[in-house]
Amino acid sequence: MKAVITNPKATGCLELGEVADPRADSHEAVIAVTAFSLNRGELRRAEAAAPGTQIGWDLVGLVKTAARDGSGPAQGARVVGFSRRMQGWAQYVALPTVDFAVIPDAVSECDAATLPVAGLTALYALERCERLLGSRVLVTGASGGVGYFACQLGRLMGAQVTAQLRRPDFEDLVRATGVDDVVISPDGAGLESHGKFRAIIDGVGGQVLSRLLSRLDERGRAILYGVSGGPETALAVRELMFTGDGRIEGFYLYRETEIEAAAKGLGRLLHLLADGRLTTHVPVTENWATIGATAARLIGRDFAGKAVLTI
Ligand SMILES: NC(=O)c1ccc[n+]([C@@H]2O[C@H](COP(=O)([O-])OP(=O)(O)OC[C@H]3O[C@@H](n4cnc5c(N)ncnc54)[C@H](OP(=O)(O)O)[C@@H]3O)[C@@H](O)[C@H]2O)c1
Incomplete structure (x- = not known):
């Protein structure tokens, strides 16, 4: 499958490349990713990663194969998730069902894609x-x-x-x-x-x-x-x-999502988005072929808010 991978010589140190399809454990669903948002933290990590490393925390998509243990939503559900393994910017990702939530009908995929790292960090930092x-x-x-x-x-x-x-x-x-x-x-x-x-x-x-x-x-x-x-x-x-x-x-989001699973925090934020109490700001929406250039723009603080790339 295609995925975003690191290349120190590419613009923004990122490019599209070929990687092996994900293998799901019994508590994991396979998600066909349709879009993702970028975060400063993972882009900084990408700059220092070995060439060919997959990255990406935030993603939205459709459940392609539900988890074998019966947890999580059924095939076809529209979901937003946090890839703790940083493998979310790919055509497919295997995610534990505790790390993603179903997107309500009233919320767009683009808005949902902005939530995992940025929204959960803001929520859990305040709740401390x-x-x-x-x-x-x-x-x-x-x-x-x-x-x-x-x-x-x-x-x-x-x-x-x-x-x-x-x-x-x-x-x-x-x-x-x-x-x-x-x-x-x-x-x-x-x-x-x-x-x-x-x-x-x-x-x-x-x-x-x-x-x-x-x-x-x-x-x-x-x-x-x-x-x-x-x-x-x-x-x-x-x-x-x-x-x-x-x-x-x-504060470290990985630690916070051990205290409350990302699925729960995302569910709470999605609820606020659905009833209009929370809004997103997404000035940049592009195809994921622009990953390197968009990453460079984010690191250069060319825009405020979030960038969402579609697959
Ligand atoms: N610990 C965790 O678990 C965790 C979770 C999420 C994020 N983070 C980290 O938190 C930071 C912010 O993340 P983000 O996604 O919100 O980043 P972001 O979208 O790039 O926003 C960065 C913010 O910092 C400001 N800024 C940048 N450079 C600055 C400077 N030299 N002096 C003063 N202000 C400056 C920017 O202002 P302008 O708009 O004027 O450029 C902007 O408001 C990053 O370091 C990220 O790695 C950590």
């Missing part, structure tokens, strides 16, 4: 935090795949959301999520005057994060899920110390 109703939440990198969902989900959880972004071009997009406040600042400068936060959902790291740790309230939690702005940060120990109970927590 306590007492959000009426509390203040800061979302950094609000124009990114995860940040865009975190702004909306924070509002849905009853929080007052402040969004940080670095470029004014994406302000309208972020404001449309219903956030209460927007701070445009590439390095986080200016956030000092925006009070303290119960939760900081951070995908930027670097300089932005070093300024933020003094912004936690006495029970605040900083959930660190990404390093788009740099993997190292100076820690304001004194400021953190005086919060009393402020915490910095690492």
Whole structure:
């Protein structure tokens, strides 16, 4: 079958190639993939992977062969899934039935495809935090795949959301999520005057994060899920110390989906999409033959939100 594979010499380090068909264990269904969305994390991994490695976390498609153990939906079901083995960008993928959910009729495949990594990360990062109703939440990198969902989900959880972004071009997009406040600042400068936060959902790291740790309230939690702005940060120990109970927590989606299966989290997000309480932003939809160029555009931050490629 055809699949997206790595090639360090190709544009975006990715190209279409031939790989063996997947073999499904008894708890796995084979899905005929129709589309997928791209994430910064897997593209960065692809840059460092051995040539010929398959990649891809997010996918949508139709169940071609149901799981032999009787779990999961029947043949023909329209589903969205998270490929933990990173083999999702292929004509076919074998997925454990706990890693995918049926897409409701009211939700398009394109919208569903954006959910697995970006939507689940935003959902589970916010759910790590306590007492959000009426509390203040800061979302950094609000124009990114995860940040865009975190702004909306924070509002849905009853929080007052402040969004940080670095470029004014994406302000309208972020404001449309219903956030209460927007701070445009590439390095986080200016956030000092925006009070303290119960939760900081951070995908930027670097300089932005070093300024933020003094912004936690006495029970605040900083959930660190990404390093788009740099993997190292100076820690304001004194400021953190005086919060009393402020915490910095690492976040890794693989670990979170051991606590709640991706199928359940995706089901919850699909429900919100179906009744219009959650929206996606997909400015790029192309055929998967453009994988290298589209990956390079995403890494270069040529657009905000998500790119979806169809097979
Ligand atoms: N730990 C996990 O399980 C997990 C899960 C999901 C994602 N991640 C990681 O989280 C990060 C964000 O993922 P994503 O999919 O949301 O990425 P994305 O769609 O590419 O968004 C990146 C965001 O970071 C901002 N940004 C990029 N470079 C920056 C810089 N130098 N300084 C300040 N802001 C910068 C972008 O702003 P502009 O719009 O202005 O470019 C955008 O808001 C990535 O590092 C990804 O690998 C980790």
